[in-house]
Amino acid sequence: MQMAKHRSTKGPEPELTLRNEILGILFLFLSVFLIFSVFSFSPVDPSFFHSSMRETVSNYGGRLGAQLAAVLFNLLGYAAYGVVFFLLMVTVHFFLNRGIARMGTKSAGYLLLVLAASGFITCLYPQAVVDGMSIHTGGMVGLFLHRFFRAELKPFFAGGLFLILMLVALVVIAKVSLRRMIQSFWELLKVLGKWLREARKVFLKRRSAQKVRAKYRRETQPPSGKTRNKPAKEKAGPAPKAAEARRIAREPSRLPEESFLFADEETGLMQSSAYTAPPLTYLDAVTEQSQIDFKELDRKRDELTAALEEFRIQGNIREYTPGPVITTYEFEPDSGVKVKDVTNLSEDLALAVKAQYVRIERILGKRAIGIEIPNRKREIIHLREILESDEYRRSSSPLTLALGKTKSGEIFITDLREMPHLIVAGATGSGKSVAIHSIILSILYKAPPADVKFVLIDPKRVELAIYNRLPHLLTPVVVNNKLAKNALDWAVWEMEQRYQKIARLQVRNIDQYNKKLDLLIQSGDELLDRLEDTERIPYVVIIIDEFADLMLESSREIEDDVARIAQKARAVGIHLILATQRPSTDVITGTIKNNFPSRIAMAVPSKFDSRTIVDVMGAEKLLGNGDMLFLPPKTASLIRLHGAYVSEEEAMRVINFLAKKEKPRYDTQVVKPRSTSPGGAGESDLDELFNEAAAIVIETGQASASFLQRRMRIGYARAGRLIDQLEAREVVSPPNSRSQREVLMSMGDLENLNATEDDLED
Structure with a gap:
């Protein structure tokens, strides 16, 4: 038994293969001969069915070919062509070494097809004239079947029966389910219908958007030669209570839900009197996608x-x-x-x-x-396509992230609040920077500056500098590592302050805090008198573009701050996004990794880097340019995504639009050392020559009291105080073992620091 099974795996015997090849050659010759004979058939050639005085025949197969063609045509009519195709199929089977024995079902199917075709042809057109002679189109077999069924059925039903028999024969020959053929045809109709509905929807949206814009222009344009009347001043009433005064002062800055309107159905803009989201037309439109081959x-x-x-x-x-x-x-x-x-x-x-x-x-x-x-040809996924999707529109979270599409082409969005922190790692060219831009823009299209604030840290100074005029910023883009450390220290301090605030209202997170605060303001509750601050708490998103640079500077302190924020900051609305090109274990440490359940791995050089990011291999097989593996929170299963593409020019259009609407309101406490935080030294202690001294130190690279004394022609004591103030503000480093100081800031960093102070005073 085992020997027979082993022998069967060796393939066919040589004698069987040789016999099939010989029969295949013979059937090939017969098939070619019949093709020439049948396709050149003429009823006037001499044959068993027609006597003629002609000595020559027009058939390409000669007299024998004319006789065979006459027999087939008189028996089957035009269905004789099916016999030729049957012989070709037999030839193929022999050459494939399958033999005639395995053609039983297909042979029966061909026989049924030829018979049904002869009857069907006779029902449609019983006779035809060829070379001046009348022939039966379905032959004698077709004529017999036609007469038999015509006596029992009407011609219409007889033809329908022959057609059904032909379909059955085709199913038997091709071994394809008729149900599957109908399903495929139905799916094609559904796809066509869906495309027509989408085209109609786009047309209606564009027409509706044009009407809305025209109506808005008519309503907002003032009549020529007239000015609007100023509202009359209300009479002064009695002084309100403290809680009522806070409510009145608070009301103009609060935006009720009714004030947000979709002003443009085409772009889906969320508009209000205080914040207008950028039009989606600032983003590049989706180009025509290639068809599936x-x-x-x-x-x-x-x-x-x-x-x-x-x-x-x-x-x-x-x-x-x-x-x-x-x-x-x-x-x-x-x-x-x-x-x-x-x-x-x-x-x-x-x-x-x-x-x-x-x-x-x-x-x-x-x-x-x-x-x-x-795929041989890759499709470009534009960010605009994701932002126009129903999935993005339906999301109510201000921290909605439009990541891209799944590997099957479905829109994929997620909520940063649920993560609540994210690591993005990938080599150069993997699409990491574009992913950061997509994340920022997807938040900008959802949330006004009052709801979401950004702290952007860019040690490389090139990736995030374009966002410096963004009104959502808490501080100018941080490019100095020392200031970046201060920003993380501030985040820890702010986290603790927020926990104290939500504890006073006995709520669990900032969403509940803001809702309860709104209710207290609307009702004028006396509890407001005991609150130090009645402002809503915005979300804070801290994005570090190259985390490895910070870890090289002071890994222990940075790791401690990041771990504390990751462990506790979710409830108070502070979220971290860390991006790095070097996903090694000394950058993404075990402590950091354990507190970041959500991670994105883009193309990396080795499987070890893939394991560092997402715990498994696979990221080394990614294609780059936005191809990523996403590890969602609360699960260990990876999702392969293709990131949305947005160019720097598109981002600049959005930033310019928002910068014209509102200026950023910086908080200087973000980048200050915690020793100069509220409760420490005040601004009044700063020497009036501080900026001049800082500029001299940065330009010359020399930082000492004696140097400033000679250069600025001031006393030694004052020069010493200036050096101390420069050290406190981290313009220069503390003295080393040789009493030398290192200049830590550039002129750009100094200008950013001064800008934050000026904006705070304004």
């Missing part, structure tokens, strides 16, 4: 199947799901095939299908393995 995908599937069989991995590819960047092939392995056996073949399969990388993972909830192969 199913022939290319089928070819890849066949190559993949052949490669798996070559490595003796048994199973079948059930289906594939094309996406904007990759196509996922669902491979169902046979029993006994290990998942590890398939995943270890990623490099070999990439070679077989001529792909840059092939990523393999088990599909959760299915008995299948996903084999992800890059």
Whole structure:
């Protein structure tokens, strides 16, 4: 029994193969001969059915060909062409070494097809004139069937019966389910209908937006030659109570929900009297996407199947799901095939299908393995497409992040409040900086400056500098490592202050705090008199573009601050986003990693970097340019996403729009050392020559009391105080073992520091 089974795996015997090849050659000759004979048939040629005085025949097969063609045409009519195709099929079977014995079902199908076709042709057109002679279009067989069924059925139903028999024969021959054919046709109709509905919706939105804009211009344009009357002053009443006074002063700055209106259906702008979201037209429109090449995908599937069989991995590819960047092939392995056996073949399969990388993972909830192969032509996912989606519009969170699309092409958004902190890691060219821009812009399109504040830290000085005029900023973009450390210290201090505030109102988070505060203000509750501050608490998003630079400067202090914020700051609305090009364990330490359950891994050089970020291998197989693995909170399963693209020019348009509407209101306490925080030294103690001294020190690179005494022609005691103030504000470092100081700031840093102080005084 075992010997027979082993012998059956060696393939067909040589004698059987040789016999089939000989029969295939003979049937090929017969098929070609019949093709020429049948297609050149003429009823005037001499044959068994027609006597003629002509000595020559017009048939390409000669007299024998004319006789065979006459027999087939008189028996089957034009259905005789089916006999020719049947012989071609037999020829193919012989050359494929399958033999005639395995054609039983198909042979029956061809016989039924030829008979039904002869009857159907006779029902449609019984006779035809060829070369001046009348012939039966369905032959004698068709004429017999036509007469038989015509006596029992009406001509319409007889023709319908022949047509149904032909369809049944085609299903038997092709071995394709008629139900599947109908389903495919129905799916095609549904896709066409959906496309028509979307086109109609876009047309209606554009027309409605034009009407809204025209109406807005008519209503807001004042009549020519007239001015608006100023409202009359109300009579002075009795002085309100303290709580009532706070309520009155508070009301103009609060924005009731009714004040937010969709002013433009095309762009979906959220507008109010105090904050106008940027138009989506400032972002590049979605270009025409390329059509899916199913022939290319089928070819890849066949190559993949052949490669798996070559490595003796048994199973079948059930289906594939094309996406904007990759196509996922669902491979169902046979029993006994290990998942590890398939995943270890990623490099070999990439070679077989001529792909840059092939990523393999088990599909959760299915008995299948996903084999992800890059598409030949990659689709660009624009941020505007994500922001225009229903998923983004329906999200009510001010910290909605538009990350991009899933590998199957579905829109993917998430909420930073649920994460509540995020690490983004990837090598150069992976799309990390573009992802940061997309995150910032997706928040800007949702939240006004009163609701969300940013602290942007950019040690490289090039990535986030364009946001310096953004009204959402708490401080100018921080580019100095010392000031960055101060900003993190401030975040810890602010976190503790916020916890004290929410404890006074006996709530658990800032959402509940702001809601309860609004109710107290509306009701004029006396509890307001006991509160030190009645301002709403905004969310604070701290984004560090290159976290590795900060860790090199003072890793212990930075790690402690980040860990404290990550552990406690969620309830009080402070969120961290750390980005790094170097995801090593000395940058993303165990303490930091444990407190950041949500992480994004973009393309990295090695599998070790992938494990550092998302705990598993796979990120080294990503394609770059926004291709990412996202680890959501509260789960260990990764989601492959393709990030939304937004250019720096698009970001500048949005920033310019917001900067014209409102200026940033900086808080100088953000970048000050905690020793100079409220309760420490005041601004009045600052020497009036401080800025001049700082400029001299930065320009010359020399920082000593004697140098300032000579350069500024002041007393030694005053020069010493200036040096102390420069050290306190971290313009210069403390003296080292040789009593030398290092200049820590540039002129740009000094200007940013002065700007924060001027804005605070304003």
